[in-house]
Amino acid sequence: MKLNFTKMQGAGNDYIYIDCRAAGLPPDAAAWAVQLSRRHFSVGADGVIYLCPPLRADGDAAMRMFNADGSEGVMCGNGVRCAAEFLYTHGVRRDCIRIDTPSAGQRVLHRVGDGLWQVEMGRFTAAPDAVGAVGLGGGPLLDVPLCAGGRAWRVHCVAVGNPHCVLFTHEPPPAGAELAAWGRALGHHPAFPGGINVEFAQPISPTGLAVTVWERGSGATLACGTGACAVAAAAVLTGRCPRGAPILVQLPGGTLEVCVQRDDTVLLTGDAAATFSGTVLIQPCKAPRGVV
Numbered sequence: 424m425k426l427n428f429t430k431m432q433g434a435g436n437d438y439i440y441i442d443c444r445a446a447g448l449p450p451d452a453a454a455w456a457v458q459l460s461r462r463h464f465s466v467g468a469d470g471v472i473y474l475c476p477p478l479r480a481d482g483d484a485a486m487r488m489f490n491a492d493g494s495e496g497v498m499c500g501n502g503v504r505c506a507a508e509f510l511y512t513h514g515v516r517r518d519c520i521r522i523d524t525p526s527a528g529q530r531v532l533h534r535v536g537d538g539l540w541q542v543e544m545g546r547f548t549a550a551p552d553a554v555g556a557v558g559l560g561g562g563p564l565l566d567v568p569l570c571a572g573g574r575a576w577r578v579h580c581v582a583v584g585n586p587h588c589v590l591f592t593h594e595p596p597p598a599g600a601e602l603a604a605w606g607r608a609l610g611h612h613p614a615f616p617g618g619i620n621v622e623f624a625q626p627i628s629p630t631g632l633a634v635t636v637w638e639r640g641s642g643a644t645l646a647c648g649t650g651a652c653a654v655a656a657a658a659v660l661t662g663r664c665p666r667g668a669p670i671l672v673q674l675p676g677g678t679l680e681v682c683v684q685r686d687d688t689v690l691l692t693g694d695a696a697a698t699f700s701g702t703v704l705i706q707p708c709k710a711p712r713g714v715v
């Protein structure tokens with residue numbers, strides 16, 4: 424069968440967007456994500472985002488995001504901005520757009536420039552499945568000692584919808600094979616039975632961080648919106664960056680602005696752009712993809 428899609432990116436985090444506002448989520452949503460995300464063999468992307476009918480009376484649409492391996496993410500900071508940009512150009516031409524998610528609630532987005540969106544990402548919390556570590560007052564788990572990939576680390580576990588494991592480095596954050604190896608070792612660590620997204624962050628100024636990302640379900644990506652929020656929250660909680668001021672998170676695919684507010688809610692601002700649209704043939708699913 425043939426499927427219409429739009430490819431979009433936010434800070435280089437690229438997803439395939441499928442408009443299911445009329446028909447609802449297709450039953451093969453996860454299998455399609457595996458097939459369509461495969462670079463060189465199909466459209467290629469970090470995952471697929473389905474735009475579904477809203478879940479709340481005041482919602483403009485709902486969003487379901489699937490990683491490249493078919494696992495479903497709770498939230499997507501870059502994807503939700505692209506979803507708003509998609510809706511803005513497909514029938515919801517308003518500067519304030521509300522997008523529902525099944526388990527992270529409703530996100531409110533404001534159009535603050537041409538292709539530029541600010542999202543209210545909600546409150547950060549403790550990453551839910553860091554086993555054996557105790558959060559401060561139920562909040563994020565800071566300075567957790569962890570051995571992975573033959574090295575001892577101190578990690579900060581913060582959830583912004585999705586769980587993140589943040590590591591601060593003095594050197595430029597790892598890239599290439601090093602990022603893949605350490606990301607995989609930490610992301611699949613037994614302390615995180617549900618898997619975790621991994622961010623390496625180097626403070627480069629009082630309000631600037633250079634960050635690389637390894638995402639559960641997709642591997643190394645050029646950016647991660649919830650990851651940028653988690654890094655900023657960890658930086659504020661450990662005294663590396665100020666609260667209530669814009670923090671610039673420089674990722675391989677672009678820069679995101681994050682503000683950690685007094686009440687622990689986080690604002691995320693960044694680009695969102697369509698790169699191409701097309702029609703793709705869905706093949707009957709055969710070969711499963713390897714674990715990333």
Ligand SMILES: N[C@H](CCC[C@H](N)C(=O)O)C(=O)O
Nearest residue numbers: 496499500501585647648649
């Ligand atoms: N890239 C996304 C997050 C994907 C989340 C996913 N990798 C997971 O937690 O399963 C972002 O911009 O927030």
